[in-house]
Amino acid sequence: MKKTYIILALTALTAASCKKDFIDLTPKDSYTDATFYKTVDQFKQADIAAYAPLRDVLVNDYFTSEMRSDNTIYQPYPSNRGTAYLYRESISNFTNTSTNDYVNAVWQHCYTGISRTNIVIERLKTTDFDAAVKAPIDGQAKFLRAFYYFKLVRLFGGVPLFLKEVTKAEDAFLPRSAADAIYNQIIADAKDAISELSAPAKFPQTGEATKGSATMLLAEVYATQKKWADAETLLTTLSGMGYGLNANYADAFTPGNKNSKESLFDIQFLEGTVLGTTPNPLPFHFLPRSTNTSIITGININNSSTGGWNTPTQDLINAYEPNDKRLDASIGMVEGTYNASDLFVYSANKSVIGYTPAAGKMGVPYIKKYEHPPLIAVTGSSDNFPVYRYSDALLLLAEAQNEQGKSPLTALNTVKSRAGLPATTTADQASLRTIIAHERRVELAFENHRWNDLVRTGQAVDVMNAFGAVLKTQVNYLTPDTYNVTANKLLYPIPQPEIDLNPGQMTQNPGY
């Protein structure tokens, strides 16, 4: 009997003693926030994670920043009226509402990036790493945070300003801050990034954000705020960092010439099946929907469910001056016919220059910049997507100089001459303003600048209404409510779910 009691006592004791450990389980196949963020390498990894949303922003931002403009439209798809199509079309048509998944995705992915940078910036402060070790980590995070906020403030206006790591539900509900407050934070972050980051050590670069990336970003912020002198000062520092133009316009986009001296900042893609590699799917998105795109892509790719977006407009094609080498480098023409399923049957790849359709065929322009056949795999290409190029910097510098009454001709003509165009000689500020704006349109076409430039320069309402009026005479699928562009449409609506979740605090932009 005694034995029994001893056994019982032991059992009870064992049960009690193992109590804490027994239910204290943490994942063994991944880190937790308590075990990570300890080493320099881990902070570098946390920075890399903050780059990743750039791609997610991009695949939605080409609707909000390019297809919204007069540069591109879409291929109508009357037999598929699913919301996935309606939403994307409505961005182009100015009929989008606050429930538009694609606009809302830009918001979400920018903030995902911001949250990851906040984690790095906040947690890095509490480490005892050397300042020299901290600087590039902090600098990249601040550049990315500035980048994401700059994207947000231009598309949505004042937005919630998250600067601390969110660790619990209550942290997640912030009201909108004024646009000025967002800009001030962007400027502060960009300045930190400029001071903490180095110029590229070599070309081609690795693809990480550099002092040059941050400089360009801050210059564009200043240009947006019309602080022309500040912008000019920054832009003139770039050539000293080793940047310059490639020999040919198309060189900036070839996968074999990535991150060249012309690149200030690119979104990186890589083709392949190695774990984690992310090929660029946009070359398929930008072609007409087809069951076989091999005439353009070089391999049999069916883009019938992904394609049909960001089609160059005739308005843009017409905007290229005669002999502008950039037209042929930027835009191609695919010839064929639409079948009854509204899928395009490709028959030939033609040049856009002087194009007239063959009998019984039609031509659909496509963005050629990002098509580098033959593709290796059906998953996508290795094309990077440019965010800032040196020609952008030169044109912005020209604009800054012109706006201050200085001569912009050196910078302007550097870009023009590469395009095979004669140098501009006029000294008239207004004429130059138009010329520079036009240069920006064609030089930077399909690089998600056009809509921001139109808004920044106050031309968006006029240009887009005029564009829409013409377009309605050319196509039959636009309803009367499309292209009614008012000042309210210069900002996108705050995503409805954000308003619903945070009633009272999160206000909607006017007109939505």
Added chain:
Amino acid sequence: MRISFLLISISITIGLVSVKATELAAQGVNTRLDISIGSEDLSSVIKKLEQKANVAFAYDELFLKIANKHVNAANYQNESLKNILTDLLKGQEIGFKEQAGNIILYRQLTGRVSGRITDESGQPLPGASVSIVGTSFGMMTDADGRYNISLPEGTYTVAASFVGYSRVESANVTINGNQTTTLNIRLVAGSQLKEVTVSYGKQRAREVTGSLTQVDAAPLQDMPVMQFAQQLQGKAAGVQVAQSSGQPGRGVEFRIRGAASFYASNQPLVVIDGIPVTGSINNMNPAEIESFSILKDASATALYGSRAANGVILITTKHAKPGDAQIDFNANYGVQKIPGERVPKMMDARGFAQYMNEKFADSRKYEPGYTTATPTEYLNPEQYGEGTNWYKLLTRTAPIQSYDITIRSAREKSSSTVMAGYQEQQGVLINTGTKLFSLRINQDFSLSNDKLKIGFNLAPSYRLDHNNRLGTDGVGGLFERIFEASPLKSPYNADGSYNRDTYSPGMVAYINPLAQFNLTNDDYKTTRILANGYLNYEFLTGLSIKTNIAVDKGAETRQYFQSGVVTSTVGQATGTSSSVDNGSYTAEANLVYHRSFGDHNIEALAGYSAQKYSGTNNTLTGLGYPSDDIPYLNAATSLSEGGSSYSAYSLLSGIARINYNYKGRYLLQGAVRRDGSSRFGANQRYGNFPSVSAGWVISDEKFMDRFSFLNLMKIRASYGVTGNNFFPGYYAAQATIAKYYYEFGGASVAGQTINRLANDDLRWERNKQFDIGLDLSLFNNRLNFTYDYYHKISDGLIMQRPIPKASGFTSILDNVGAIELWGHEFTVNSTNLTGKLKWTTNLNVSFDRNLIKNLVSPGYIRRNNTVSSDYYRQQEGHHLGEFYGFVFLGLYKDANDLANSAKYGSASDVGTIKVKDINGDGVIDDVNDRTFIGDPTPTFTGGLTNNFVYKNWDLNIHMAFSVGGKILNAAKWAYQTNLDGSRVMLAAAADRWRSPENPGSGVYPRTKTGTTAMGRQVNSQWVEDGSYLTAKNISLGYRFNLGEKFLMRSLRVYTSVQQAFVLTKYSGMNPEINFAGLDPTLGIGVDENAYPIPRTFSFGVSATFK
């Protein structure tokens, strides 16, 4: 006077004197007298009495040996002679009787009657009362149900009774002197006295204070089904079981008392022979089951604490009982077929071509600028007949079969049961099916005078799923695809190979579904072992220790290959090989004290339990297969994806319970469990789950004696708290780090950072439940009635709470609110006929209600942000999962109607769908003009079972019903009536609006480009009545009783039809869809297509060998 003795002796010997005390005449023996008797022999005492009482005694002095018998000294005052004699003759083997004025003494021997009182199943009934009719002899049975009564020789009627059981009288029981007559009595029915399985033990139904339903498995064995859950449909009040998908061996869901979580599981905890099952319950062969005990209220489930909020199903497997030595064999073979009347009637080739032809013509006619010519395929619809009938190609009549053998053998000290089974179910969709091999060995030993009990149960199973887990169900599932392929297209190319593209002009480019079914191979092989060992030792009288160690071990491999013909990327054949190794163990030790102090009965239990689950997953995906010949990764030229992961959770608990009753009439129970779980926030790992309950057996009260028809009347009440810890993710309360890749310097680099928010305060979802119940047994237990009312509040509902995406996260696992649930449950069991034709009926009905009490800001949680699939909204003040959408008002009739109604932008035109302008602002928009449009919760649900037995025939009809719940028929409106022609449509859609003169049925709008979207956005047109009455099973059997000389003692043959018919107005395939899978976030009552449920005709035999 001595003359007569010889005669009398003779008459006794030949049995003429049948003694019955009541026959004694009153006169002589009633004479009262005073007499003092010393210590003397009987002979002198008799003489004294003759004198005193003045009566004559007749006896044979030598034969009765009267002179040798001594009596004890006694003094009687005014005592009747009868009593004096009774007293004096006690133990002298002499009887007396008055006859013709004489008192005859005769030799009387005593014998014994003894035996055992048991219930129907042979379980002993301790404390049963045994009496000899017309005498004062009688006693109560001992702990083993035994009695032993000493009686004078004679013939008696023995009566046995036990409260709640029908009294049994056995007449003509002859007792011979010095012999023991054995009389075993089996008491029938009185379900209230049977022992039922409760948490951590057994209890008499009569003494149960919680709400539970015991279901015997034996009558369910005729059903040709692979899952025990299917057997339980409609069997117990408050237990909703629905088959939401017909995937072989899968797709059955439970909801006990409307169990409701937004995110955590709604499935009850299943405990098999004391093992809380952590893996799938589908691997259990139903033939192994002896009984189910379904625990519903907090008091019944309290000892399972944090896992009990959804109820608990205790499964007891077959264990041989002492005396068993038999082999049972069962075989069942059936054919399954999808009931044709429920299959959606789609357009055939001619109909679809006609429709498309008209659609193009209408577009050209009514849409300025529309010039597209009608594709040649549609130009001449009359050239087509039915075309390809994809549904016929992809479905089939499929066999289902099961065989099992049970070998039972038990002696006094040991019991052994071995069950082996094989089940196979081919799917009614081609190239799908499942096979299950199962074995169970149950061994029990009883040692040291039953003080030590040891046992082992071992149940391995092996399951092969072939294409059984392909995504057949839901949006984009393979079943939906069957209805989307064009009837104009052949599945094959001219060369006999599969045609990948089976869409016609204007249709979405779906892939040939026939090829998808046939060119995909997805095999899962699952090995599972359930094992446990127990040791119960009564080391002091009434005090036992009970220990149990249980293991639930699983291993699974998956071999997947899909030909490049049907992969989403053409030509990219893909193969995956993966393996899972997981398992849990549970270790428990309890002290149990069981004692009666007079009328006070106490049972106390205290103990602890520890459970830990862990699992490892490995997976590897290969690409670049040069051909389809070798579907293994060996043939892949690149391995594209791979990984391994590990996860675990643990639960540590202390439990205690006290049961007390006074005379079995006043019942009390208190129980508590304290659980510590690894799955909750660091600050909230422990939870306490107490419960109390009480019962009163009113029918035991004296004042109820006059209601003799009332066998049992008991009221009971309980209140308690249970919890729910079944939510996805074992570390969901912790912030984990995930990989995010980017590229630097032309190479992929891995980043890592937080992928979800921690919630240190995530606490238990608590379920506070009150229950009050009434049990009645009437008319000799022929009518049994149970009623329960319950009311519960589930607070701290766990949910992925949406937070602003500006935080960088979309949600946080949090406690978001509370829901109130209440309901009434009625069960009637009645024995309608007991004669040659026996007829019993079981009816149960439950009325379950719910209301969302509160929710975190903003007071509602939507399903998602997409208007076309934002099916429902959980909102404060509303019912669970109420559908949310536009309100359908028909079609815009004419230009005037259009001009005077709110419009949905440019998508509104005459002949398009008109919806209600909820906020009255004159326009229709997605944000302000949607509202609640239907409640999926049924008004009541239940089941009706009728059983008839006539001679050797038996007939069982089992039905289940649900009334008042709504179904959102998304499958129909979002997919089968897409008027853009991008999918094949229901034939009825041909009757659409075409012009004001030709408005069609008024249901389907016009086809104008860009106007049809509203039809595919949730609107009240989608909401249908989901009421149904299903004949779940009808079976007819015949039993051959072959007698003792055959090896085969009995043979039963039966035929049954499962899912015999469904009566419903619902237009979709399955009105039981109203549990959208195991994932509660999918909502209730949403029909997005599922694997169809077949009707099964089967034939079976059951044989018993002894």
